[in-house]
Amino acid sequence: MKHIIWVFVIAVSVVACTKKVALNKDQFTALLIDMHMADGVLKIANPEHRDEKDNYLYYNDLFKKYGITRSDFDSCLNYYSKNFTAFNRMYDAVIDTLNRRQTQKMRILSQFTKDDTINLFSGYTMTVADTIRPDSTNPKAPKKDSVVYAERVVKADTVHFDKRNQFVLVEVDSIVPGMYNFYTALKWNRRIQGRRSYIRSYFLSAENDTLKVRDIPVSTYDSIRMRDYNWSHYVKDSIYTKLVVKIVDSEIDKRAKVKTKEIDGWVTNTRLNRVYVGDNRKKQLEKEYDIPTSVQRRPDARKK
Known part of the structure; x- marks a missing residue:
């Protein structure tokens, strides 16, 4: 005008x-x-x-x-x-x-864009324990109350850490090139001491090449408030088809005098959004995330 x-x-x-x-x-x-x-x-x-x-x-x-x-x-x-x-x-x-x-x-x-800006969160992958009763006709059957560990996906909005589940995984197999935003929230039931904790995330290829997302430090000293954590990452290469997020990856601080053995808390409000971006913004992101050193061999994300 x-x-x-x-x-x-x-x-x-x-x-x-x-x-x-x-x-x-x-x-x-x-x-x-x-x-x-x-x-x-x-x-x-x-x-x-x-x-x-x-x-x-x-x-x-x-x-x-x-x-x-x-x-x-x-x-x-x-x-x-x-x-x-x-x-x-x-x-x-x-x-x-x-x-x-x-x-x-x-x-x-x-x-x-209706199918591009969506929540891809598929649920938490947790380690669970089942008790197997012996089969009287099979002499090699395990003894009563033998424990077998397995994995299952829990799609509940909130899951708790316990003795056997000191971390949970988010695994998404429907990864395509694009912009991804990850969000989650953590609340501790008691103060955790002598540990350094992170949210670690990796985009994976079929050959296990890894596109590493920046680690998110997790505060474990506050047992009063729930804290939000998030990251954003652009995937340029179509070879990456899977995402693994480990919540949380803890390391014992050997120098600490007091060490909390087990994590006690819960994770909630987790979501993974693939966000629509226009052509101009896409070109900017491709330049911004074009870092050859970001590709490395995958560490063992499941290791406790």
Whole structure:
């Protein structure tokens, strides 16, 4: 609108104006719509401030499209703006058309992105223990109350750490190139001392090559508040098809005088979002995350 106002100032300074204008009412309305569309493109492509007169030069292609010159446009603007009521109706049509186009574009964008910005959290992978009773017909059967460890996926919103589950894993197999945001929250039932704890995350390939995400330090000294943790990472290469997140990976601090043997707390509100990014932002992210040294062999993520 500010470009049109500047044009209007020039137009009203025109001394002579013929009533026989180059464009009729509908054609001039269509031109105004195209000029506003061009303004939007220029604002995105060149966000830094430009001189208003310089911006006018970008309308030359539109003038050619409608078969007019700059002088013709000035004459049309001067002619139609003399009738204030009619000019307002004309601009109502311009605004209405722009709003409808924006709504349509947003609807198309939502259709394209509805499957890209979703929560991929599949649940926590936990180690569980089962007691197996002996089979009287099998002499090699385990003795009563023998313990066998297995894994299961728990899709509950909240899970607790216990003696056998001093960490939990989040494993997602549906990884494709894109931007990923991970969130989780931890609460400790008692203060944990003599440990350094982290949330460790890795994107994995079929050959076990690892794209490591930055480690997130976890505070274990506060047993009063629940704390939120998150990271964001862009996956550029399509070879990475799986994500493993270990919550939490603890290391005993040998220098600490007091060491808590077991972690006692719970994890909740975990989610993994694959976030839609546009083409321009995608190019920026590919440059930002193009770090060859980030690829390494996978450590044992399950090791306690």
